[in-house]
Amino acid sequence: MSDVLTEETKSAAHLLEVESLVKEFGLRRGLAERIARKQVAPHRAVDDVSFTLDRGEILGIAGGSGSGKTTLARCLIRLIEPDGGAVRVDGIDIRAHKGAELRELRRRMQMVFQDPYASLNPRMTIGAALHEAGKVHNRPGSENEQAFVSRLLGLVQLTDRIAPRKPRELSGGQRQRVSIARALAVDPELIIADEAVSALDVSVQAQLLNLFLDLREELGVAVLFISHQLAVIAEVADRIAVMQKGRIVETGTTQDVFAHPKDEYTQALLRAHPHPDPRMRFVAN
Amino acid sequence: MSLLEIESLRIEFPGEDEERLVAVKGVDLAVEQGEVVGLVGESGSGKSLTCRAVMRMVPEPGAISAGSIRFDGEDVLSLGTSELRDFRAHSVGMIYQNPFGSLNPTMRAGAQIAETLKVNRGLSNKAAKVESVALLDRVGIEDPERRYRAYPHELSGGMCQRVMIAIATASSPRLMLADEPTTALDVTTQAQILKLLAKMRAEEGMAMLLVSHDFGVIAQACDRVAVMYGGHIVETGPVETIYHEPEHPYTRALLNSVPELDSAGNVQRRAALAGHPPELSDFIPGCVFAPRCEHAKQDCAGIEMKLEKVGADQESACPVRPYAEAGARSAERAARVEA
Amino acid sequence: MSAATVDAGTVAPARRRGILRRVKRWPMTVKVGAGIFGVLALAAILAPLIAPYGPNEIDPFSLLASPSGQHLFGTDDTGRDVFSRTLYALRLDILLALLVTYVPLPFAVIVGALAGYFGGWADTIVSRLADVFIAFPFIVLVIAVVAIVGPGVEGFLIGVPLAAWALYARLARAEMLVVREQPYMLATTALGYSKWRAIFKHGLPNVARPCFVYSTIDLIGNLILLAGLSYLGFGVQPPTAELGGIIADGQGYLLTAWWIATLPGLVLVLFGVGVGLIGEGISDRGLERGGR
Numbered sequence: 001m002s003d004v005l006t007e008e009t010k011s012a013a014h015l016l017e018v019e020s021l022v023k024e025f026g027l028r029r030g031l032a033e034r035i036a037r038k039q040v041a042p043h044r045a046v047d048d049v050s051f052t053l054d055r056g057e058i059l060g061i062a063g064g065s066g067s068g069k070t071t072l073a074r075c076l077i078r079l080i081e082p083d084g085g086a087v088r089v090d091g092i093d094i095r096a097h098k099g100a101e102l103r104e105l106r107r108r109m110q111m112v113f114q115d116p117y118a119s120l121n122p123r124m125t126i127g128a129a130l131h132e133a134g135k136v137h138n139r140p141g142s143e144n145e146q147a148f149v150s151r152l153l154g155l156v157q158l159t160d161r162i163a164p165r166k167p168r169e170l171s172g173g174q175r176q177r178v179s180i181a182r183a184l185a186v187d188p189e190l191i192i193a194d195e196a197v198s199a200l201d202v203s204v205q206a207q208l209l210n211l212f213l214d215l216r217e218e219l220g221v222a223v224l225f226i227s228h229q230l231a232v233i234a235e236v237a238d239r240i241a242v243m244q245k246g247r248i249v250e251t252g253t254t255q256d257v258f259a260h261p262k263d264e265y266t267q268a269l270l271r272a273h274p275h276p277d278p279r280m281r282f283v284a285n
Numbered sequence: 286m287s288l289l290e291i292e293s294l295r296i297e298f299p300g301e302d303e304e305r306l307v308a309v310k311g312v313d314l315a316v317e318q319g320e321v322v323g324l325v326g327e328s329g330s331g332k333s334l335t336c337r338a339v340m341r342m343v344p345e346p347g348a349i350s351a352g353s354i355r356f357d358g359e360d361v362l363s364l365g366t367s368e369l370r371d372f373r374a375h376s377v378g379m380i381y382q383n384p385f386g387s388l389n390p391t392m393r394a395g396a397q398i399a400e401t402l403k404v405n406r407g408l409s410n411k412a413a414k415v416e417s418v419a420l421l422d423r424v425g426i427e428d429p430e431r432r433y434r435a436y437p438h439e440l441s442g443g444m445c446q447r448v449m450i451a452i453a454t455a456s457s458p459r460l461m462l463a464d465e466p467t468t469a470l471d472v473t474t475q476a477q478i479l480k481l482l483a484k485m486r487a488e489e490g491m492a493m494l495l496v497s498h499d500f501g502v503i504a505q506a507c508d509r510v511a512v513m514y515g516g517h518i519v520e521t522g523p524v525e526t527i528y529h530e531p532e533h534p535y536t537r538a539l540l541n542s543v544p545e546l547d548s549a550g551n552v553q554r555r556a557a558l559a560g561h562p563p564e565l566s567d568f569i570p571g572c573v574f575a576p577r578c579e580h581a582k583q584d585c586a587g588i589e590m591k592l593e594k595v596g597a598d599q600e601s602a603c604p605v606r607p608y609a610e611a612g613a614r615s616a617e618r619a620a621r622v623e624a
Numbered sequence: 625m626s627a628a629t630v631d632a633g634t635v636a637p638a639r640r641r642g643i644l645r646r647v648k649r650w651p652m653t654v655k656v657g658a659g660i661f662g663v664l665a666l667a668a669i670l671a672p673l674i675a676p677y678g679p680n681e682i683d684p685f686s687l688l689a690s691p692s693g694q695h696l697f698g699t700d701d702t703g704r705d706v707f708s709r710t711l712y713a714l715r716l717d718i719l720l721a722l723l724v725t726y727v728p729l730p731f732a733v734i735v736g737a738l739a740g741y742f743g744g745w746a747d748t749i750v751s752r753l754a755d756v757f758i759a760f761p762f763i764v765l766v767i768a769v770v771a772i773v774g775p776g777v778e779g780f781l782i783g784v785p786l787a788a789w790a791l792y793a794r795l796a797r798a799e800m801l802v803v804r805e806q807p808y809m810l811a812t813t814a815l816g817y818s819k820w821r822a823i824f825k826h827g828l829p830n831v832a833r834p835c836f837v838y839s840t841i842d843l844i845g846n847l848i849l850l851a852g853l854s855y856l857g858f859g860v861q862p863p864t865a866e867l868g869g870i871i872a873d874g875q876g877y878l879l880t881a882w883w884i885a886t887l888p889g890l891v892l893v894l895f896g897v898g899v900g901l902i903g904e905g906i907s908d909r910g911l912e913r914g915g916r
């Protein structure tokens with residue numbers, strides 16, 4: 001590890017610290033506008049976002065479509081390059097590094113995506129995909145492929161029988177577990193779950209939520225849990241940040257925010273939630 | 286006589302090696318005049334197909350292979366081409382999950398409503414336009430005169446869905462089929478659409494078959510609900526009874542899996558159902574839920590799946606009846622199990 | 625571990641059937657196509673073994689003989705057995721067509737994939753270059769090259785890749801644009817894999833399928849082009865046996881010795897049908913396998 005990194009790692013209080021993150025899209029100016037030198041305000045998908053996440057904590061990011069939550073997630077690991085602000089992992093700003101240092105920082109923050117069907121390379125067996133992750137980062141234990149893969153599958157509660165299969169032979173829930181296992185293969189400290197359970201059946205969703213809780217307990221992995229479903233966040237998260245149009249409009253413990261929402265948008269979201277108990281309808285039939 | 290009567294409906298798909306894969310395995314369902322019935326289930330339950338079968342719109346290569354569907358006493362499955370068209374135009378309406386995909390992107394929104402008025406109700410151009418604007422207003426679209434001229438891509442998802450509802454209700458159908466109508470919408474928009482559907486139901490006396498995987502949506506909108514799993518209906522009953530006193534183990538497990546806002550601040554592992562819903566190609570003898578059921582007995586692999594009456598207005602396909610003594614779910618939920 | 629393996633036995637049964645059973649599952653079109661192609665390819669490969677005569681072997685007693693037990697396809701005006709000539713011709717044609725289709729393919733696909741992945745200047749250069757080549761009608765370009773290089777197989781071998789690379793590059797680029805955005809590709813960045821690993825190990829295998837599907841059509845086209853060029857006298861030169869050449873030779877005898885032109889022609893058609901059916905069958909299965 002380079003000297004630069006060790007210098008910057010003062011014992012940071014937070015695992016992840018996001019400060020004033022900004023992402024703008026498309027200074028789309030038509031020809032006429034260019035000629036007229038018109039000033040067009042770019043659209044801010046992520047507008048001055050700041051929050052922190054501690055080790056072993058589960059933070060929920062809630063918001064509807066257009067809230068910027070997915071763009072935010074991608075900015076954190078620089079899948080999309082932010083336009084401003086800082087993303088500090090253990091005090092080290094990921095935006096300030098490249099090459100091997102960037103790789104190392106990315107290793108610590110892994111991402112699980114929404115679509116179980118497109119998250120795994122359709123042409124690779126599960127075992128190969130998991131082993132590759134470990135090999136590329138020279139993780140301890142990755143020399144022995146079978147043992148390495150076996151351990152990872154066990155962490156996500158799958159059997160070894162999955163290893164020689166290809167993704168198309170698995171169910172949606174199993175694929176998501178494999179995606180999580182792949183993320184775990186590099187020993188991350190944080191998993192960013194971007195709508196990771198949204199495409200799953202309810203009963204399978206419940207299993208996966210349990211899995212996230214288990215991983216937090218057993219491995220101390222923190223989770224940034226992004227979802228448009230408030231109830232799902234309520235089931236896993238300690239704290240929540242509500243996003244609307246690129247800004248965070250409210251943060252707090254889930255208990256506080258759900259019981260006493262201060263922001264109008266949060267209140268609207270809570271009010272609109274369809275309660276499964278028919279006695280709690282918002283429309284009298 | 287019920288408005289809609291489905292009996293022993295069976296829908297099959299051709300599989301590889303000339304297998305026949307059965308997606309809907311003998312479904313019995315009735316919808317009364319003005320009633321809202323929900324069909325809830327997970328993937329592979331057959332709920333969407335059942336809904337589409339009512340309009341005989343099962344997607345190729347699937348086909349209805351057995352059973353009957355009667356609307357107002359008439360056999361839908363034996364209607365001729367023009368009778369079927371008439372049936373689809375006037376008696377039944379349908380709204381779909383994807384609001385953008387269901388509207389023609391090259392046609393203005395208002396024109397699409399006007400089209401159905403001209404074709405199905407024989408209105409003149411002028412009358413159709415006036416009526417379309419009125420319909421847009423009725424479905425809660427502000428500034429209907431201007432929105433009439435808008436293209437679908439200029440409208441939000443919620444507005445497109447309202448337009449779709451306007452088109453579907455233009456001929457005042459007696460039965461509305463709604464296949465996951467709010468799944469693609471934001472929760473706030475979803476709430477508005479559900480309110481709109483309730484309003485239209487109250488004003489028109491329209492019956493509805495509402496398909497959803499989200500029990501919250503079902504609870505908000507439905508009078509009765511049928512729970513589907515693996516191509517069968519496993520339980521039916523009034524929605525309150527089903528929520529508070531479900532008789533079938535799958536219903537219980539499903540309801541136990543539904544995430545709740547109340548869990549905030551009290552994060553706990555839920556007793557989650559193991560495994561996943563069966564694939565079309567899985568063959569499960571006897572009770573289709575038995576492999577995942579904690580109350581399954583030896584005999585369960587040999588039973589025939591049939592709904593039996595278990596309460597005043599409730600039917601369940603579970604012969605074991607493990608909760609007959611235990612009673613309401615609320616007690617169970619109060620002491621959430623740590624697996 | 626806090627809970628026993630939740631998903632223990634519930635994996636879809638592995639499609640671990642034998643090769644024979646897998647072949648049985650192919651759609652009929654592929655089976656028929658593969659059958660035809662297989663028979664012809666086998667015949668072509670084994671030509672030296674199964675041809676009753678040499679391709680230029682002359683039987684002075686049987687000039688323009690009609691098909692018989694001795695000469696299955698009859699003989700031509702110099703006493704050569706048409707059946708043997710057809711077999712040798714098929715062999716040469718298939719070989720040349722395969723060469724000219726599949727040797728340049730990997731390069732074109734890689735160029736296109738890289739252009740699609742990186743975008744920017746690389747993409748602009750490759751795309752504009754491809755546009756130029758595609759703007760020329762395929763055959764015109766090949767004929768132009770042949771005109772420069774002179775008659776003979778070289779013209780064909782140079783001209784076709786020159787004209788065809790752009791199509792494959794474009795196809796690969798378009799596929800890569802889609803594949804690049806898939807979560808499993810984004811995951812390679814998140815996992816810290818090098819771009820090269822991402823492109824070659826993860827991207828290319830998924831980009832290649834549509835290119836291979838297209839190549840089957842291209843193969844027939846190239847074979848027929850070769851036959852056409854040879855027919856015109858610009859491809860394989862006589863006396864080497866080549867399908868188009870044989871047909872050209874037999875043209876003058878259509879009314880008297882119809883077998884010289886017609887029977888080899890039918891073989892050519894059959895070959896096209898066989899490969900075409902395979903291509904059609906693969907593309908359907910490709911859609912099937914591509915996603916759930």
